Amino acid sequence: MINTGIRAVESYVPERVVTNDELSNIVDTNDEWITSRTGIHRRHLSTGENTSQFCINIGKKLLDKTGVKPEDIDLIIVATITPDYATPSVACQVQKALGCGKAFAFDISAACSGFVYSLSIADKFISSGLYKRVLVFGAETLSKITDWTDRNTCVLFGDGGGGALLEPVEKGGIMAEDLHARGDDISLTGRHHVVENMVCKDVEKGFPYLIMDGRAIFNFATKVVPDSVNKILEKSGLGFEDIKYIIPHQANSRIIDIVARKLKVDISKFYINVDEYGNTSAASIPIALSEMSSKALLEKGDKIIITGFGAGLTWGSMLIEW
Numbered sequence: 475m476i477n478t479g480i481r482a483v484e485s486y487v488p489e490r491v492v493t494n495d496e497l498s499n500i501v502d503t504n505d506e507w508i509t510s511r512t513g514i515h516r517r518h519l520s521t522g523e524n525t526s527q528f529c530i531n532i533g534k535k536l537l538d539k540t541g542v543k544p545e546d547i548d549l550i551i552v553a554t555i556t557p558d559y560a561t562p563s564v565a566c567q568v569q570k571a572l573g574c575g576k577a578f579a580f581d582i583s584a585a586c587s588g589f590v591y592s593l594s595i596a597d598k599f600i601s602s603g604l605y606k607r608v609l610v611f612g613a614e615t616l617s618k619i620t621d622w623t624d625r626n627t628c629v630l631f632g633d634g635g636g637g638a639l640l641e642p643v644e645k646g647g648i649m650a651e652d653l654h655a656r657g658d659d660i661s662l663t664g665r666h667h668v669v670e671n672m673v674c675k676d677v678e679k680g681f682p683y684l685i686m687d688g689r690a691i692f693n694f695a696t697k698v699v700p701d702s703v704n705k706i707l708e709k710s711g712l713g714f715e716d717i718k719y720i721i722p723h724q725a726n727s728r729i730i731d732i733v734a735r736k737l738k739v740d741i742s743k744f745y746i747n748v749d750e751y752g753n754t755s756a757a758s759i760p761i762a763l764s765e766m767s768s769k770a771l772l773e774k775g776d777k778i779i780i781t782g783f784g785a786g787l788t789w790g791s792m793l794i795e796w
């Protein structure tokens with residue numbers, strides 16, 4: 475059995491920071507409301523860089539850090555709901571820019587669960603023994619599908635990306651996973667493309683932005699995340715005392731508080747940085763991992779649980795031994 479390990483993690487966020495006060499100039503909101511309901515103080519927004527550029531920057535850092543040559547990469551996976559184009563995929567743009575001539579490359583769409591889903595996919599390719607080095611990214615420019623006149627959503631999201639280089643390891647790495655989808659619930663949708671062509675002209679109007687029933691998503695997340703984390707522990711025969719950190723998708727600090735309470739785990743076990751970035755969808759978990767790695771919070775042998783939830787609806791968790 476070949477295990478899949480994370481050799482390095484990196485991230486990239488645009489420099490431009492937008493505070494809650496700055497948002498209150500464009501919609502009827504205020505710092506107190508946003509902070510108390512979400513824990514978000516700031517978000518980083520792109521001033522023009524697209525999702526592919528975030529991934530290219532992250533990919534360069536990963537190759538520099540590890541000394542792995544571009545031609546040794548076998549596969550590139552990008553989790554995103556905000557690609558630059560419908561085609562080519564962001565992954566193909568990254569393949570070209572980094573010079574990973576041997577790699578095959580594709581994007582996946584699983585919203586905020588995208589990074590967890592992508593790690594799972596990469597793990598299957600590596601554990602098959604057919605492929606050795608995989609770059610996995612979670613990256614979003616959510617600002618381009620955000621309705622900047624809708625205070626219900628525009629205060630929540632930010633732009634950025636993170637990524638990891640995965641390789642076979644003898645011990646540890648990805649140890650357990652729990653993945654789900656529930657396609658009958660559309661309480662969160664984004665950029666609706668309607669069919670309009672030479673034989674179909676009486677079309678409903680599409681909508682270019684994210685639309686969300688915040689309450690429904692809140693209730694969904696606070697139910698499925700504790701269930702999924704518990705399943706991971708059941709599958710792996712571990713208890714919370716064995717887990718160093720839980721890294722949840724960073725959507726809202728109140729959701730994380732409730733999850734911690736339901737799991738009866740001290741909140742200090744959860745890594746939280748939503749205050750700085752807002753909700754960056756597929757990027758939030760790899761940004762958190764990269765921050766934790768650069769703060770030396772993760773040591774070889776540490777066991778962590780990552781857990782994502784989002785549009786689709788999708789959700790999933792994974793146990794990783796660092």
Ligand code: ACO
Pocket residue numbers: 502503504507508511512585586625626627629662686687688689691692725726753755783784785
């Ligand atoms: N500023 C001020 N007031 C606001 C704002 C704002 N930015 N947004 C909404 N309000 C108002 C509402 O209009 C409402 O006013 P009303 O009572 O006069 O109608 C009031 O605040 C309360 O609104 P609620 O929606 O009930 O507020 P709630 O406490 O539920 O918090 C929130 C809203 C923060 C969106 C919460 O529901 C939430 O976090 N949900 C989860 C969202 C999430 O995580 N989404 C991302 C999923 S990940 C992905 O896949 C992209």
